[in-house]
Amino acid sequence: MSVAPAHRLDAITGLALAGAIAVWWLGSTRLALDHGSDASRCADEALQALLLVRVTALAIVGVRVGALRGWRPGLAAGMCLIAPSWPVVVLAWSAGTRSATNVALTEAMLLAGSVALPLIGLALHRLLRRTELAVLSGTLLGLAFAASAWAARGLWLMPSV
Amino acid sequence: MTDAIAQPRIDLEATPAWNGWTRPGRATEVDIRLSADIATRATLEVAAGRQVVRANLDLEPGRVVRLQVPIESAEGVAVSAVSPAAPPQRRDVRIAQSESPVLGLGLVTGEPAQLDGFHTVALDADNLPRNALAYSSIDALILDEPTLGALDQRQLRALLVHAAECGRIVLLNADLPVRRVLDGSGGCGGRALMHATSLPVAVEMLKSSLAANSVLSTALPGIGELASPDLVTWNRVLVVLAAYFATATLAALFFSSFPVLLLAPALATVAVFGLLGAAPPLSQLVVWSEATSGAESARYQAWQRFPGLARGGMRVPVLQQLASARACDPNQPMRFDFDAGHGQASFAEFDTRLFRQVMLCYSGSFPVARAIAVEARPDGVLQVRNSGSIGWPAGVLLADGLVHQLRALGPGEGTIIPTRSGQPFRDALMRTALARTRSDGAAALWELELGGVADIPPQSKAWLLVSIPPS
Numbered sequence: 094m095s096v097a098p099a100h101r102l103d104a105i106t107g108l109a110l111a112g113a114i115a116v117w118w119l120g121s122t123r124l125a126l127d128h129g130s131d132a133s134r135c136a137d138e139a140l141q142a143l144l145l146v147r148v149t150a151l152a153i154v155g156v157r158v159g160a161l162r163g164w165r166p167g168l169a170a171g172m173c174l175i176a177p178s179w180p181v182v183v184l185a186w187s188a189g190t191r192s193a194t195n196v197a198l199t200e201a202m203l204l205a206g207s208v209a210l211p212l213i214g215l216a217l218h219r220l221l222r223r224t225e226l227a228v229l230s231g232t233l234l235g236l237a238f239a240a241s242a243w244a245a246r247g248l249w250l251m252p253s254v
Numbered sequence: 255m256t257d258a259i260a261q262p263r264i265d266l267e268a269t270p271a272w273n274g275w276t277r278p279g280r281a282t283e284v285d286i287r288l289s290a291d292i293a294t295r296a297t298l299e300v301a302a303g304r305q306v307v308r309a310n311l312d313l314e315p316g317r318v319v320r321l322q323v324p325i326e327s328a329e330g331v332a333v334s335a336v337s338p339a340a341p342p343q344r345r346d347v348r349i350a351q352s353e354s355p356v357l358g359l360g361l362v363t364g365e366p367a368q369l370d371g372f373h374t375v376a377l378d379a380d381n382l383p384r385n386a387l388a389y390s391s392i393d394a395l396i397l398d399e400p401t402l403g404a405l406d407q408r409q410l411r412a413l414l415v416h417a418a419e420c421g422r423i424v425l426l427n428a429d430l431p432v433r434r435v436l437d438g439s440g441g442c443g444g445r446a447l448m449h450a451t452s453l454p455v456a457v458e459m460l461k462s463s464l465a466a467n468s469v470l471s472t473a474l475p476g477i478g479e480l481a482s483p484d485l486v487t488w489n490r491v492l493v494v495l496a497a498y499f500a501t502a503t504l505a506a507l508f509f510s511s512f513p514v515l516l517l518a519p520a521l522a523t524v525a526v527f528g529l530l531g532a533a534p535p536l537s538q539l540v541v542w543s544e545a546t547s548g549a550e551s552a553r554y555q556a557w558q559r560f561p562g563l564a565r566g567g568m569r570v571p572v573l574q575q576l577a578s579a580r581a582c583d584p585n586q587p588m589r590f591d592f593d594a595g596h597g598q599a600s601f602a603e604f605d606t607r608l609f610r611q612v613m614l615c616y617s618g619s620f621p622v623a624r625a626i627a628v629e630a631r632p633d634g635v636l637q638v639r640n641s642g643s644i645g646w647p648a649g650v651l652l653a654d655g656l657v658h659q660l661r662a663l664g665p666g667e668g669t670i671i672p673t674r675s676g677q678p679f680r681d682a683l684m685r686t687a688l689a690r691t692r693s694d695g696a697a698a699l700w701e702l703e704l705g706g707v708a709d710i711p712p713q714s715k716a717w718l719l720v721s722i723p724p725s
Binding site: 123 | 482483485488491492494495498499502505506507510511512515516518519522523525526527530563564565607608609610611
């Protein structure tokens, strides 16, 4: 696949992830409003979900694309995955209880991940010298990152700074 | 050389109403006396639970500033006075919270009285509050004539409001003029206001009233039963997100350039910040009031709902024509600016966020003159007559589980309503009204115009339910 359609696919994937969580968040918020309960919990959960799905997608795509096409395409793929969620993140932060610092740090961490993960993929490619093996190893490594992110999701559930 | 600038000395006293007794979750009052030996400006702060009341005061030598601040129930109340020129003063007021219902006993003779299951608190005139809201601390009250006579104007007004709000009161040997005034303002058909000639009789009357349970069942409804939640903000967010996702999807379909794909979410994020920075939606006021046909006053409960948009503090004016402003949720941290001149809160401050709906509650009574007579005739019609001296606008009549349209009637005018013309209850408002109507009686419901209330939010609704006892 050429670089341009790959960007498009990554952007549409990022939009789909953000859209699904936005629909779930708005729906649960509407239910909370109708029942007179606190809607901030839904917003905090939406932020958590946005973080986890983007970490997972970024871990898999970033290392794999870095191994396959290099650092720049990997960075672009990562950005196309995480950026579409920003408007939803801002709205959910405004409705939730997490501090601005906490949310900004999380987004900064995602950006750092979109820079670093393709570099890991690139390093794998140079180390293994075989593209197929590098892509397979990168995908497996990305899956391991994603799994560890899920396992460590409790860290983001801690009270905000 | 030293500057010999005299430092003012501030004297601060704080005394809780009801001799320091209240019940968990109820409101009470702190009576504060503040004076200084040199003219100075001081800020008084009263912190109770999660709510803080603040007042700016000008102190003058030889003059004691006295104010009665309504507060939420809390075991400890911190009262502090801060002046730029004087060391801060602080008094901690302990308030005992009774798990049992509280019987207030205001007798100059000091006679004891006991009501099964009640905690009795002996009172003198100065222990009675000046804010009607503080009457929620007690469940029954016995007052004798000397104690009643020693009450000041504000205490009497609060007592009248409490009587209008169906507070259970027994007056011992009250003078005829006082009886007339209180009888006229007694809510719930006057069932809660009783007169006795001796303390044992007063206790017996309270026992009978409690056994009948006719008054306790009349707690006013909640806002959830009267008005649907404000969804303006939710709708705005839905539209903004839908527009964003549509635009971003089109951009992804028609452009493959990385900067363009990144530009759409970046611009949308800026637009979202703009949305959050916009003025929040206007508040909404809902007022529910009730009276008995022919009564001179109606009691009301009002809710002012402030939909939040951006995260941060919100400062809102308190509606001055509605009484006893407070946070509806006692767990909601809130700060009130207290106007010492008028003896009531003027502004409220609280933290809000997107989709949060913070509410201020008000309660009190207002004069009303609606007398309605309904007679069910054997030929299947209801004969309705305006038996009062003032006309009323069109409303609805609730009788036999059906809603009938009630046309505007002038004083002495009547109308015939066929019972078959009634409609079943469909909306929450009518169901609420029916739930508050005696099964063997009827009630009339009118939507009230709030044009006379200053600074009223545009989206306001008010109703008056007048119950009609069975003829």
